[in-house]
Amino acid sequence: MDVRALVFDVFGTVVDWRSGVAREVARLLPDVDDPHELADDWRGRYQPSMEEVRSGRRPWTILDVLHRESLDALLAERGLDPPDTVRAELVLAWHRLDPWPDAVEGLTRLKARFTIGPMSNGNVALLVDMAKRAGLPWDVVLGAEVARHYKPDPGAYDSAPALLALRPEQVGMVAAHVDDLVAARARGLTTFYVHRPDEFGGRVVPPATDPDAALTVSSFTELADLL
Amino acid sequence: MDVRALVFDVFGTVVDWRSGVAREVARLLPDVDDPHELADDWRGRYQPSMEEVRSGRRPWTILDVLHRESLDALLAERGLDPPDTVRAELVLAWHRLDPWPDAVEGLTRLKARFTIGPMSNGNVALLVDMAKRAGLPWDVVLGAEVARHYKPDPGAYDSAPALLALRPEQVGMVAAHVDDLVAARARGLTTFYVHRPDEFGGRVVPPATDPDAALTVSSFTELADLL
Numbered sequence: 001m002d003v004r005a006l007v008f009d010v011f012g013t014v015v016d017w018r019s020g021v022a023r024e025v026a027r028l029l030p031d032v033d034d035p036h037e038l039a040d041d042w043r044g045r046y047q048p049s050m051e052e053v054r055s056g057r058r059p060w061t062i063l064d065v066l067h068r069e070s071l072d073a074l075l076a077e078r079g080l081d082p083p084d085t086v087r088a089e090l091v092l093a094w095h096r097l098d099p100w101p102d103a104v105e106g107l108t109r110l111k112a113r114f115t116i117g118p119m120s121n122g123n124v125a126l127l128v129d130m131a132k133r134a135g136l137p138w139d140v141v142l143g144a145e146v147a148r149h150y151k152p153d154p155g156a157y158d159s160a161p162a163l164l165a166l167r168p169e170q171v172g173m174v175a176a177h178v179d180d181l182v183a184a185r186a187r188g189l190t191t192f193y194v195h196r197p198d199e200f201g202g203r204v205v206p207p208a209t210d211p212d213a214a215l216t217v218s219s220f221t222e223l224a225d226l227l
Numbered sequence: 228m229d230v231r232a233l234v235f236d237v238f239g240t241v242v243d244w245r246s247g248v249a250r251e252v253a254r255l256l257p258d259v260d261d262p263h264e265l266a267d268d269w270r271g272r273y274q275p276s277m278e279e280v281r282s283g284r285r286p287w288t289i290l291d292v293l294h295r296e297s298l299d300a301l302l303a304e305r306g307l308d309p310p311d312t313v314r315a316e317l318v319l320a321w322h323r324l325d326p327w328p329d330a331v332e333g334l335t336r337l338k339a340r341f342t343i344g345p346m347s348n349g350n351v352a353l354l355v356d357m358a359k360r361a362g363l364p365w366d367v368v369l370g371a372e373v374a375r376h377y378k379p380d381p382g383a384y385d386s387a388p389a390l391l392a393l394r395p396e397q398v399g400m401v402a403a404h405v406d407d408l409v410a411a412r413a414r415g416l417t418t419f420y421v422h423r424p425d426e427f428g429g430r431v432v433p434p435a436t437d438p439d440a441a442l443t444v445s446s447f448t449e450l451a452d453l454l
Contacts, residue, residue, distance in 0.1 A: 139368075
């Protein structure tokens, strides 16, 4: 392997979106009985909202806007009508997610040897806010907004070697989702699978390994040990 | 002022391009009598090369490619014919420039309070390589390649507030060149002038102040003190 840069899926791989969104729902919508269930519902609308853009049915639209639209729909279905300021704060929940316990230490160690950056469907402002709050030591912020393509469209993955002036196999894609790695491999990237069993709060347990990945690890610190 | 992010011109403002390029010329082309003069000649071809792109006469082309073409032309004019590997290494001189003495400390202090990133005509790989070598603690890498517009085209400056989800005046442009700040102000950015009297080795002395900038400083540490 001649990997020079590592790019990371973020939601679920670097940060625990479910706990973070539920925490902000509990704070901002105290009447909601089950904040985790609302977080799951909101997240369930994520892929369909991006599919509108991927399919070309709507022009490029950043994730903050898609999150707001999904939130408005979800609230309407539940007969909830918080003011605009509360809705705007809720959208910022996705900017304020906590990293998994190994993430900052692992990234800091990996940064000494590799260029590191997010390869996320989150928009740049979301990723920068998250990184500054959580101390994620990115060298560069890549991803959907820079590429103007949502994963798993090829244009998202292709943007990393193009912008970093590397060959595709010199870029390692790190993700807790096999479908993300399948799409990255199809573009020639080297892939690393991180098993994150708690992403969905135990409702869905991801596979223990991705046999087609160069490595399967259970944390970023293990990835740093092995690389 | 409600500035939330600071974006920085790089060549001349953050790093000393003339000394760094001359150092690499002396190392790689030991027969050249005056490496600083060659650095000046190379840099003199910078604006004309970008103007080909800005004018639309050629499609988007990253700075590494423009640097290589300018180098090939200047070597040919001087009857120099180093091998391809030496030419490629010389182009990487621009990835290996040293920061001015106050830059890392100043940026590190400013990063505690602001989102910081380069707003340079350098390509992303150049800026990432430079930052990792020199310890420039950028939060995000912005600039010409991300915007696909070379400064001083409006699209370059507009990309910073757009990607950071800020209003133009919430973005501060920091530069040692008044023309860069004039163009940034025209797009609504707040501007900060840094006086770098040594950029051109004393051949050209830039003005002591930019009276239209929000502040004029002589170092990034002074900027951190004042902000």
